[in-house]
Amino acid sequence: MDRTFRGAIAGIIGGIIMDVWDLISYHFLQIGSFRYLDWAAMMIYGEPPENIYETIVSLITQVLWAGFLGIIFSFILIKITSRGYLIKGALYGFIASFIIFAIPVLFKVPHLDQTGPNTQISHFIGAIIYGVTTAAVLHWLDSTPGVKNKS
Template sequence: MLIQDRLTRGFFAGLAGGVAMNIVNLISYYAGIAELRFLDWAAHTIYGTKPQNFAETVFAQGVQLIFVSILGIIFAYLIPLLTSRNYLFRGWLYGTIIWFSLYGLSMLFKIEATTPLRMGTVATDLVGASVFGLVLAEALHRWGEDIKV
């Protein structure tokens, strides 16, 4: 599928990466490995607490997916500036940089319930961020002509 518009391509590539990362995260959460879902991070930003009901959960998940879609747009505009060789490595780096930056911001601003975290949550979030970056880069590669192998 060739999507001509870079913004749309980035949005949907970010959405694809976001869905993939949330699958990893939700499996880990319900398996008892992680203590926070990505949607909980969004909920803390929006409501100041974890979601209290189904509607808040769905809304927080939607906001989180829109956020990662916007990150996909940013990556779609960055990749031609950086060259597109080693696009999967660049996607992985992008995902992990975002992960580390958001963790740093939550520590800096002392966002309650996001610190301190156990190793299971931190490792799962890093894996999720890695999956996000890899799926984002591969989706952009498949859906457009910006990224050449």
């Protein structure tokens, strides 16, 4: 399993855990006004998902995007070392989230350009959960015998 694949797996797992938080925060705690999958839907369809099919496609897209971000993180760790990987993961999740959610504001994407502080707090918590989970899974994959074949 090479570095790209390990990063993708770690990012996908981190994305799934982040989405669990997001769905709990949105549906049960009613903290935010939109979900990560709504963000993906806006990027794909230009509007929030209107049916279960669009919701599923949006969720899958968002999880695959999280896998892509995991790949980037895995290669960043090569350059900055993995010491303090959980803190670096949390910081990476926060920074990635900040950039990703700043883009709709800069380009005035409807439904995403004006979110309240509760949604942002929920998403920043989710991003930190993503970063820590991705870092922990990547660290585990990097140290598991038989998994690390190539850098």
